[in-house]
Amino acid sequence: DRAKLGELFRICGNVELQFLTNSGLWFGFLLGWIQMIISLFYENPWSLSIGGGVVGLATNWLALKWIFEPVEPFKLGPWVLQGKFLRRQQAVAAEFSKYFADQLLTAPQIWSSILTDPETRPAFAKLFAQHIDDFVGRVTRKLRIVLNPELLHKISLSAMDKLPQHLPRVYPYMDHTLDLQVSLQTAMECMTPGQFERVLHPIFEQDEFTLIIAGAILGFGAGLIQQGLETGRIKVPNIQRIVSRMRWRFYRRAGDSV
Numbered sequence: 001d002r003a004k005l006g007e008l009f010r011i012c013g014n015v016e017l018q019f020l021t022n023s024g025l026w027f028g029f030l031l032g033w034i035q036m037i038i039s040l041f042y043e044n045p046w047s048l049s050i051g052g053g054v055v056g057l058a059t060n061w062l063a064l065k066w067i068f069e070p071v072e073p074f075k076l077g078p079w080v081l082q083g084k085f086l087r088r089q090q091a092v093a094a095e096f097s098k099y100f101a102d103q104l105l106t107a108p109q110i111w112s113s114i115l116t117d118p119e120t121r122p123a124f125a126k127l128f129a130q131h132i133d134d135f136v137g138r139v140t141r142k143l144r145i146v147l148n149p150e151l152l153h154k155i156s157l158s159a160m161d162k163l164p165q166h167l168p169r170v171y172p173y174m175d176h177t178l179d180l181q182v183s184l185q186t187a188m189e190c191m192t193p194g195q196f197e198r199v200l201h202p203i204f205e206q207d208e209f210t211l212i213i214a215g216a217i218l219g220f221g222a223g224l225i226q227q228g229l230e231t232g233r234i235k236v237p238n239i240q241r242i243v244s245r246m247r248w249r250f251y252r253r254a255g256d257s258v
Contacts, residue, residue: 008099012092013200016067016085023063024215031055049223056219060212068201071193085200086193096199097184105180107171115164128163129156 010017035051066084073082085092114120133152188196204211 004103008096008103009200009203011099012096013085013203015088016200019067019084020060020063020211023066024059027059027062028055031058048227049220052223052226053216053220056222057212057216059219060215064204064208064211068197068204071197073193082193083197086197089191089193089196090189092196092199093185093188096188097181100184101175101181107174107178108168110174111164111167111171125156125160128160129153132156132159 032055035048035055038051039048068083068085070081070083071086073080073086075081114124132155136152136155188199191199
């Protein structure tokens with residue numbers, strides 16, 4: 001269920017998502033100072049657009065690095081450095097296990113998977129039939145009755161069909177006995193930093209490159225607007241002319257060196 005997995009991701013990664021959003025303000029401000037200093041010594045309106053693209057790219061890249069790196073904590077003077085997500089292992093373990101136990105690994109969900117999944121249903125049907133045979137066999141042996149194997153097979157099939165009607169009676173007992181929330185939370189709290197890092201980071205990794213490039217594009221667009229406000233017009237540069245000029249300078253320098 002992608003909706004539930006998305007909700008799980010939002011709950012467990014809410015702090016990191018907020019940091020990713022807010023980090024643009026701080027990283028952008030600090031990197032903007034560098035961009036401003038460069039513009040004081042290099043007067044070119046395109047420094048705003050190009051600088052904005054670099055700032056946008058660097059901001060998202062730094063934020064993602066800060067969330068998940070370093071994986072292993074290490075001490076730098078009075079500070080202990082470790083990824084923001086990894087420092088929240090205890091809190092994330094509690095949130096993750098509670099959501100899983102309440103929404104995903106409930107007794108109804110588990111039984112639904114067992115009885116409908118094409119991989120688990122045949123295995124469970126075979127196991128269920130064995131228990132039916134053992135139970136009926138114990139009863140009939142005491143009564144000295146011998147049943148036809150085909151009849152036993154029909155009994156097990158009939159019991160299997162009626163099983164879903166009676167399962168709700170055991171749901172509370174099953175949830176209480178399995179106690180999945182405590183089991184999951186304990187297991188997650190005992191994970192090494194490297195193992196715990198793989199809980200949430202793979203979801204970010206799928207779109208990490210997209211996030212970084214999106215930051216660069218938005219930064220470039222913001223710089224382009226700044227350029228328009230400063231110069232009064234926005235003119236896209238002639239890329240072919242720039243490449244030709246760079247090539248000419250390269251050949252000239254090569255000729256001078258010879």
